[in-house]
Amino acid sequence: MKLNHILVALALGGAAIAHAQSAEPVDHAAHHAQSGADAQELLSQGEVRKVNREAGKVTLRHGPLTNLDMPAMTMAFAAADPKLLDGLKEGDKVRFTAERKDGAFVVVAIQRIE
Numbered sequence: 001m002k003l004n005h006i007l008v009a010l011a012l013g014g015a016a017i018a019h020a021q022s023a024e025p026v027d028h029a030a031h032h033a034q035s036g037a038d039a040q041e042l043l044s045q046g047e048v049r050k051v052n053r054e055a056g057k058v059t060l061r062h063g064p065l066t067n068l069d070m071p072a073m074t075m076a077f078a079a080a081d082p083k084l085l086d087g088l089k090e091g092d093k094v095r096f097t098a099e100r101k102d103g104a105f106v107v108v109a110i111q112r113i114e
């Protein structure tokens with residue numbers, strides 16, 4: 001009887017820990033589902049040179065973009081969603097994914113590197 005109580009307590013404790021650990025990644029996944037990409041899809045690295053929230057554009061100094069066959073350079077990208085620019089400022093190091101859409105280069109996901 002006593003042993004059963006301990007096992008129940010362990011099971012409940014274990015469940016609580018599992019739940020606590022799963023809570024953040026679930027939120028994280030939901031957040032990124034909106035931007036259409038998760039961290040593993042952030043293909044490129046760069047540095048924010050300018051953020052133009054009114055125009056929904058960000059200027060990035062980026063390394064080679066292998067998916068776009070583009071060498072390293074500094075250029076402006078349109079943001080697929082203006083919310084992607086939230087919290088970004090000049091000088092931030094970022095990982096991002098850019099795609100070509102209708103002839104324009106668009107950032108579809110971007111994340112600051114801490």
Ligand SMILES: [Cu+2]
Pocket residue numbers: 062070071072073074075
């Ligand atoms: Cu470029």
